[in-house]
Amino acid sequence: MTRLCIRVPKTEGERVRAELLSKGILDTGRRIGSDNGFLLIPILTDEYDDHEIIEADLEHLEHAPTDYKDALDIPEELKEYLPTSFDIIGDVAVIKLPDILLPYKNSIGDSLIKVNRSVRIVMMDSGVKGDLRIRELERIAGEGGSATIHKEFGVRMAADPSKVYFNPRLASERYRIASLVKDGEIIIDMFAGAAPFGLVICKRARPKIIYSIDINPDAERFARKSMELNRIENIVPITGDAAEAIKDLPEADRVIMNLPQTAEVFLADALSKTKVSGIVHLHKVIERSELDIFIGSMEKEAGSRGFGIIIDTVTELKTYSPTMSVYVFDIRRVE
Numbered sequence: 001m002t003r004l005c006i007r008v009p010k011t012e013g014e015r016v017r018a019e020l021l022s023k024g025i026l027d028t029g030r031r032i033g034s035d036n037g038f039l040l041i042p043i044l045t046d047e048y049d050d051h052e053i054i055e056a057d058l059e060h061l062e063h064a065p066t067d068y069k070d071a072l073d074i075p076e077e078l079k080e081y082l083p084t085s086f087d088i089i090g091d092v093a094v095i096k097l098p099d100i101l102l103p104y105k106n107s108i109g110d111s112l113i114k115v116n117r118s119v120r121i122v123m124m125d126s127g128v129k130g131d132l133r134i135r136e137l138e139r140i141a142g143e144g145g146s147a148t149i150h151k152e153f154g155v156r157m158a159a160d161p162s163k164v165y166f167n168p169r170l171a172s173e174r175y176r177i178a179s180l181v182k183d184g185e186i187i188i189d190m191f192a193g194a195a196p197f198g199l200v201i202c203k204r205a206r207p208k209i210i211y212s213i214d215i216n217p218d219a220e221r222f223a224r225k226s227m228e229l230n231r232i233e234n235i236v237p238i239t240g241d242a243a244e245a246i247k248d249l250p251e252a253d254r255v256i257m258n259l260p261q262t263a264e265v266f267l268a269d270a271l272s273k274t275k276v277s278g279i280v281h282l283h284k285v286i287e288r289s290e291l292d293i294f295i296g297s298m299e300k301e302a303g304s305r306g307f308g309i310i311i312d313t314v315t316e317l318k319t320y321s322p323t324m325s326v327y328v329f330d331i332r333r334v335e
Contacts, residue, residue, distance in 0.1 A: 153174075192256060268307065295311055
């Protein structure tokens with residue numbers, strides 16, 4: 001019997017499988033198939049992002065628990081509070097838990113490892129803290145530390161979510177921006193973390209150079225390790241405050257601003273180093289009802305600082321809260 005599948009390059013297979021599993025839409029009753037360098041991953045919905053949907057005959061699998069909730073023994077009345085998704089960074093699972101579930105945190109962690117063979121350790125996330133954007137993490141299951149190697153689009157990324165900000169859910173956004181980059185571009189990543197945007201861009205495109213700035217010294221250390229892992233030489237990691245460090249850099253064809261809470265504060269700094277017709281990719285968390293107001297305020301502020309801009313595209317990346325979302329604005333500098 002045929003099943004709906006998404007057709008995914010093998011290099012993306014593990015990431016996509018983990019995403020589908022965490023969202024509860026992986027069809028675990030069928031074995032993943034293959035077709036000329038692609039994986040056919042069965043799904044329980046009729047669409048997923050922009051992936052190609054096809055029908056395929058896939059081998060039936062005997063049912064085994066694949067949702068950590070099914071492997072978990074907690075009071076029935078608490079199951080409605082269990083998170084429906086979590087992050088996987090390499091072999092590290094990161095999950096947020098409400099206070100009511102804290103007495104069961106170790107059991108929840110053990111269940112995640114039980115149903116996810118690729119997970120070595122589970123960390124409970126109490127939120128991103130401070131200017132360095134470091135997650136406050138506690139190990140609740142597994143062994144060892146949180147340092148890991150995350151794989152994305154054929155790129156090996158050295159990461160440690162307890163030391164450097166890293167968001168695996170931006171994989172599709174990193175791929176999107178990489179697909180826009182033209183040969184020979186100069187790129188500035190103002191809040192780069194361990195340089196995941198730069199790494200994917202260098203693997204998928206041919207930029208001249210990428211300046212990856214982050215205020216966290218550990219970010220530069222992990223970026224350089226990843227550069228060695230992938231034999232990449234045209235990323236320049238810079239430790240420092242982005243608004244200051246950018247002053248010494250050449251004008252760029254493209255500037256990335258992945259700082260969703262306050263990126264707009266630094267828009268003028270970014271535009272001052274963006275070539276005319278260059279693009280700024282600005283990430284921002286805002287109330288969905290205030291989208292038009294925010295766009296207007298950006299245009300007004302840029303104009304008051306002497307910069308003409310056009311918003312080429314606005315994309316909702318993910319839901320942040322019941323009323324808020326994370327958006328990316330592709331902003332073109334004009335005369």
